[in-house]
Amino acid sequence: MASNKNALIRYKTIDQCLRNTFRRWVLDDLIEACSDALYEYEGKDVYVSKRTVQLDIQMMRSDKLGYNAPIEVYQRKFYRYAEEDYSIMNIPVTxxxxxxxxxxxxxxxxxxxxxxxxxxxxxxxxxxxxxxxxxKDNIPIIHLEKNDQLKGLEHIDRLYHAIQNKQVLKMAYKSFKARSESEILIHPQLLKEFNNRWFLLALGNKRKLLTTFALDRIVSIHNSEEDIVYIDQHIDGDIYYKDVIGVTVSENVVPELVKFKIDNRNAPYVITKPFHTSQETISKDELGTTFTIKVQINFELERVILGFGDTIEVLAPERLRTRIHGKLKRALERYE
Structure with a gap:
């Protein structure tokens, strides 16, 4: 349980105690009540120190959470609310x-x-x-991009709960390159959204390799009937995807320094919306601004570069420059 949730449970417990004016509450009583409440929520003993409850009372008295609780000490050891009907649950909404x-x-x-x-x-x-x-009938003034016609969205709930409950799944999958669907056993690890499409990162049961599956290519999902222990890779998305643009991660590929130049008209768009968190501005002249990013070279990176058309030039590495040049050359041939 998150520490902030523990704190909220303690605040609520202290509040319930102090509202019970038929009993006089010393600090040890409040500590015991908080420990019992956390045990009920956690199902196990949770150590609550004297210092913790003292800081909780101090926090409740302050305006940091909007409580301003009138907690007072009388006869040098008993705690109570100075206002008889006070409760942190009665805080008005402004x-x-x-x-x-x-x-x-x-x-x-x-x-x-x-x-x-x-x-x-x-x-x-x-x-x-x-x-x-x-x-209730106001028109929203914030509009988020979404596509309700995307295929595969119906699988999100099932996959989400499978990851949450650590379940092995049998999945029928048909990639764009495959002639027919295939059934595989997977250990689902993470759901990932990119460019308004959804993907599943899963561990294959046989080869034990992490693989990315597009949800719109999933034909069906079922719980595995085999007695297989789920393997949790404890994937942190921020760490796993830190060296890539998009969803294609090659575990044995080292990130490379990609150098590119954007014309001055479009450079502000790249400055305000970087290609990647590693992006740095190297130089600027009358022809444009030069940037670098350190990423794995993948399909999504190429798509981003190609999306800038004639306003971008890849300077390094040479093999990426050659690959983009070839794609643009073939694109030009389609118009000739």
């Missing part, structure tokens, strides 16, 4: 809070037809009703 929540609701509403968020429909509707009923 107009600013309502405005922020409404803006968030408008964003969430755009995901209501997306398979992963289907279960949130009722939650969003209840938020709309309880937060600000007269805002």
């Amino acid at each position: 107009d600013h809070d309502i405005k922020i929540m409404n803006e968030s609701i408008q964003i969430l509403r755009q995901f209501k037809d997306f398979s992963l968020f289907k279960e949130m429909n009722g939650v969003i509707e209840r938020l709309e009703d309880s937060v600000y009923a007269n805002e």
